[in-house]
Amino acid sequence: MTTDPAEHGGTERKPFVVLGVAGGIAAYKAAEVLRNLTESGHRVRVVPTEAALHFVGQATWSALSGEPAATDVWTGVQDVPHVRLGREADLVLVVPATADVLARAAVGRADDLLTSTLLTARCPVVFAPAMHTEMWEHPATVANVATLRGRGNVVIEPAIGRLTGVDTGKGRLPDPDEIALVARSILGRGRTDADLTGRRVVVSAGGTREPLDPVRFLGNRSSGRQGYAVARAAVARGAEVVLVSANVALPDPAGVELVRVGTAAEMHRAVFEAAETADAVVMAAAVADFRPAAQQQYKIKKRDGEPEPIALERNPDILAELCDPDRRAGRSPQVLVGFAAETGSPGRSVLDLGREKLSAKGADLLVVNEVGESAGFEVTHNAAVVLAADGSATEVPATTKDLLAHRIWDLAVPMLDPR
Ligand code: CTP
Numbered sequence: 001m002t003t004d005p006a007e008h009g010g011t012e013r014k015p016f017v018v019l020g021v022a023g024g025i026a027a028y029k030a031a032e033v034l035r036n037l038t039e040s041g042h043r044v045r046v047v048p049t050e051a052a053l054h055f056v057g058q059a060t061w062s063a064l065s066g067e068p069a070a071t072d073v074w075t076g077v078q079d080v081p082h083v084r085l086g087r088e089a090d091l092v093l094v095v096p097a098t099a100d101v102l103a104r105a106a107v108g109r110a111d112d113l114l115t116s117t118l119l120t121a122r123c124p125v126v127f128a129p130a131m132h133t134e135m136w137e138h139p140a141t142v143a144n145v146a147t148l149r150g151r152g153n154v155v156i157e158p159a160i161g162r163l164t165g166v167d168t169g170k171g172r173l174p175d176p177d178e179i180a181l182v183a184r185s186i187l188g189r190g191r192t193d194a195d196l197t198g199r200r201v202v203v204s205a206g207g208t209r210e211p212l213d214p215v216r217f218l219g220n221r222s223s224g225r226q227g228y229a230v231a232r233a234a235v236a237r238g239a240e241v242v243l244v245s246a247n248v249a250l251p252d253p254a255g256v257e258l259v260r261v262g263t264a265a266e267m268h269r270a271v272f273e274a275a276e277t278a279d280a281v282v283m284a285a286a287v288a289d290f291r292p293a294a295q296q297q298y299k300i301k302k303r304d305g306e307p308e309p310i311a312l313e314r315n316p317d318i319l320a321e322l323c324d325p326d327r328r329a330g331r332s333p334q335v336l337v338g339f340a341a342e343t344g345s346p347g348r349s350v351l352d353l354g355r356e357k358l359s360a361k362g363a364d365l366l367v368v369n370e371v372g373e374s375a376g377f378e379v380t381h382n383a384a385v386v387l388a389a390d391g392s393a394t395e396v397p398a399t400t401k402d403l404l405a406h407r408i409w410d411l412a413v414p415m416l417d418p419r
Helices: 027-039 058-065 081-088 099-107 113-120 133-137 139-150 176-189 225-236 264-275 318-323 325-329 350-361 401-415
Strands: 016-021 043-048 091-097 125-129 159-162 168-172 200-206 210-213 216-218 240-246 256-261 280-283 290-292 312-314 335-342 365-370 381-388 393-400
Touching: 016 027, 016 081, 016 113, 027 043, 027 058, 027 091, 027 176, 043 058, 043 113, 081 113, 091 099, 091 113, 091 176, 099 113, 099 125, 099 139, 125 176, 133 139, 133 168, 176 225, 176 401, 200 225, 200 264, 210 290, 216 290, 225 240, 225 256, 225 401, 240 264, 256 264, 264 280, 264 318, 280 318, 280 401, 318 325, 318 335, 318 350, 335 350, 335 401, 350 365, 350 381, 365 401, 381 401, 393 401
Parallel strands: 016 043, 016 091, 091 125, 200 240, 200 280, 240 256, 280 335, 335 365
Antiparallel strands: 159 168, 210 216, 290 312, 365 381, 381 393
């Protein structure tokens, strides 16, 4: 069941999000998160800290949310706001989460409305930290983040990039719309446990490009949306995520370590490096099976007469190599998930081809979807059947790529090596 109102035309009770805002320069970006959530049909109540009001004033929060924006428990005390907000919320999202708010949440302080709400909330809680690299890496913050994650809260890894001044490093707030998408992914999933907490997963996405000459390549139509949704769903369930992305023109998802690659050979290297310590690898990328045997140094010119044939050579099959029993034995146990985009062929259905592919590759799960002119690529919805190595098949009717991503994790999580 999805609770993302964007899926229902807004006729149901609006999901209620408490948006905590702590005192950091990134507080202004919380206004964009607020706007994204209200425009997608969520009711949002902003709870800033006193320090946050140094950056963005109360009037902005009230006007944008259409709700009061108190910082303390003494405003509207007859409603017992610190208890009511926590109880009513479907999600508490803190943007930006400063080192101070993480510390206060970790020790269970209740010295303002935000921390009191965090103590009374029984819904999912998500922190999107932003601070200077030194503060993020300080052992105190590291311990507080571990404590919060250990309690089932989702703490989104900050991005690497420009910080407040001229400095750059880890600690930047991820893109506000991407933070909102993580929140919506959690609300849409309809379950609250962060069941990938403490797990490290690798997801590949996009489509590889195999260069012919400096300006041309052999490529495919994969947009990367499904792989990005798988990565986002994993972040929403608490995982540490490495996203190996080939030629994707989408914003960077919040909370992932993004590794950009171009060709199948580069993807092969990046996936194997990241897979070394991963609990799960999901190969959602469309990897070219062949590459031009030679890449021309100069642009190929048209000449009179017949064009030159292009000689091709095989690329490595990354998924098949990951699944190879000898190679698998050298790594700690992991769940390996493949995708199969099939059109069917005479006498063989999409599912027949999927079953053959699952056993040929040796994957644990294979997500099979039918592709054609209007299905699969470059669309926001997807239908699929997830085949498992034990012979079972789970049908996922047409749904958003985000919800399909969660259904994949629903099947993969019970297969993870128990700890
Ligand atoms: N895959 C891979 N390396 C390749 C080709 C595919 O890791 N060189 C992975 C894809 O990421 C996907 C799965 O294998 O998870 C199936 O990809 P698909 O292109 O459907 O299958 P192929 O093995 O290429 O088989 P065919 O093209 O013959 O259908």
